[in-house]
Amino acid sequence: MSLRLYDTATRDVRDFVPLVEGEVGVYVCGATVQGLPHIGHMRSAVAFDVLARWLARTGHRVTLVRNVTDIDDKILAKSAAAGEPWWAWAATHERAFTHAYDALGNLPPTYEPRATGHVTDMVALMERLVAAGHAYQAGEGDVYFDVRSWEPYGSLTNQRLEDLTPATEEVDAGVKKDPRDFALWKAAKPGEPETASWPTPFGRGRPGWHLECSAMAQRYLGDTFDIHGGGLDLRFPHHENEQAQSRAAGYDFARLWMHSAWVTQGGAKMSKSLGNGLLVTEVLDRTRAAVLRFALAGVHYRSMLEWTAETVAEADTTWDRFVGFVDRATERVGTVPAEEVVAAALPAGFVAAMDDDLNVSAALAAVHEHLKAGNTALAGGDDAAARTELVLVRSMLDVLGLDPAAWSTSSTSTSSTTALDALVTCELEARAQARAAKDFATSDAIRDRLARAGIVVEDSTLGARWTLAATTTEDQD
Secondary structure, three states: OOOEEEEOOOOEEEEOOOOEOOEEEEEEOOOEOOOOOEHHHHHHHHHHHHHHHHHHHOOOEEEEEEOEEOOOHHHHHHHHHHOOOHHHHHHHHHHHHHHHHHHOOOOOOOEOOEHHHHHHHHHHHHHHHHHOOOEEEEEOOEEEEOHHHOOOOOOOOOOOHHHOOOOHHHOOOOOOOOOOOEEEEEEOOOOOOHHHOEOOOOOOEEEOHHHHHHHHHHHHHOOEEEEEEEEHHHHHHHHHHHHHHHHHOOOOEEEEEEEEOOEEEOOEEOOOOOOOOOEHHHHHOOOOHHHHHHHHHOOOOOOOEEOOHHHHHHHHHHHHHHHHHHHHHHHHHOOOOHHHHHHOOOOHHHHHHHHEOOOHHHHHHHHHHHHHHHHHHHHOOOHHHHHHHHHHHHHHHHHOOOOHHHHHHHHOOOHHHHHHHHHHHHHHHHHHHHHHOOOHHHHHHHHHHHHHOOEEEEEEOOEEEEEEOOOOHHHHO
8 A cells, every 4th residue: 555645635535646756845834933832833743744754764755844934924013012123033933943843853854944035036936926917016015916817716725716705914905906815025014124124126025924935835845846734724825825826826836735633622723812822831841742742643633632631641641651661671672773673664554554644543553552562572571572572663653753762862861861860770779788688668768769759660570670750630730
């Protein structure tokens, strides 16, 4: 079975055939850096990170482009309210997004272009559209796309032009031919910083949101590329307008469209405007980063994810099962090199699930099957079988960015963790000496002291091992 993906444009699951065999170009709409990232933003980032990892694991050279929108109305408004330069406000929040991407184990994109760095590309695209009769100047610095000039407009979201209402930010029917025409370029407004506008043949101004992505996608991936992705809320008007202006300019643009579903609370989309956005920094204060990634990645990317305390608790418990098996098996059979893990042949059930529109839920069923087999092998003293299952479990989880050994390596690299390990090891050595001397009161006292510090001690035939206690639901309140 070859990879099959759901195409938003055709509204069905179809075979994925790259434009160039062995290579895949993916453009994903990244952050508008107006504020701090919440876990709704990370849902999309993790979903497309899993896509890129699977494409790479199946032998493709992946070019992943994830843009940064660092100039728009909200950035200007929020920076002005805070008394900060707009570019400083954008840079501060861009760094926050980068930190969140990294904290959740997302691989860096091949390119991460900023909108402000591609104004010349946008102007060239705008000039091309005006020359072709698909855009017009409505005033000094204002340029609009003429939706009636492009007959297929609305095809991505299966809507008729007559049924569409204009986006609220673009209701300026007095200067537009049609109220549904959308802005390619916006004239500089009184009171806005001069640095937030650029000279063009049509007057000074700044780019419209939709123009940015079309220009950057064409710059880095060419006239035609394989996959365009983003959150479900971007289908209209953003992606509809991107497709219209790019194809009206003569570019085939994206061959397949993918959209990840929302994180919801009480059935409502997570967003700052509704006041229900869980900031990544806040969640990571009480939840391990790997657990947050697992909670976001463990549900099919097209399924809504309802965020509750139980969501975190279930992810926490499952993650501990993964970590527990990998730690026990590694102690028994030794460390498996990362090179062996990423080169291992994956179980057929896992491959079939991932090829079925990235069905992570079914893929995790294969992980649990081999996890159970591995635990059985450990209990039965079958080291060879335990090692085989260890490699398979780690290899499958690696595809999801969730190899426990990799997370353990990254989390133990800090000097503070090294110091903690040294201190706990000393305590465990003292405990071992007390047990050897049958001084069980001292032994129990050391174990209790460690427990109060959040250190869980487990005794095994190979000696005592320790882990940090998992965060409980009570700790989160």
